[in-house]
Amino acid sequence: MLLLSIAIAALAIGLISLALIAALKSKQATELDSAMQQLKDTSEQTHILRSEVSELRTGLLSIGKRVLEVEQQNQELVLQQAAQKYDDPDAKIYSRAVKMVGLGADLDEVIRECELPRAEAELLFSLHKQKGA
The missing domain is CATH 1.20.5 (Single alpha-helices involved in coiled-coils or other helix-helix interfaces)
Structure with missing residues (x-):
């Protein structure tokens, strides 16, 4: 058991x-x-x-x-733009005119030296004054 x-x-x-x-x-x-x-x-x-x-x-x-x-x-565009700037005789004239305006040349001097029409020279003076202001 x-x-x-x-x-x-x-x-x-x-x-x-x-x-x-x-x-x-x-x-x-x-x-x-x-x-x-x-x-x-x-x-x-x-x-x-x-x-x-x-x-x-x-x-x-x-x-x-x-x-x-x-x-x-x-x-490439920057290089092309730079090349065109130096190749264009008109651009040289305008660049010179802008420099002259920046240096304080008067209107008649810019017209005589750069052979620009009076209206274009006045426009450059007007634009230069706007940038300077």
Whole structure:
């Protein structure tokens, strides 16, 4: 009888242990599933972020190329403008007249030295006074 009660107690302890092991295994399986889902979500987010970074990188490279092109065009235009300024004899006359006005020459002196019509010389004086004011 004692042997039977020990066997029943051992069997009960074994069943309880088995139930606890099953409960722990179930809990671990749930936690593992949760961790796997988080890993999957994180992986998807990483993939999306990498795609966005790639798109941004492509866009920035495109913008950078465009900025370089615009800077090059601007430099070419500055050089062309400078070349035209020195190639145009009329521009030299007007540049000289503006310098003379800036240095305080009077109207008749600018007309005589730069061979400008009176109306143009008066216009230069008028514009110079507006800039100085």
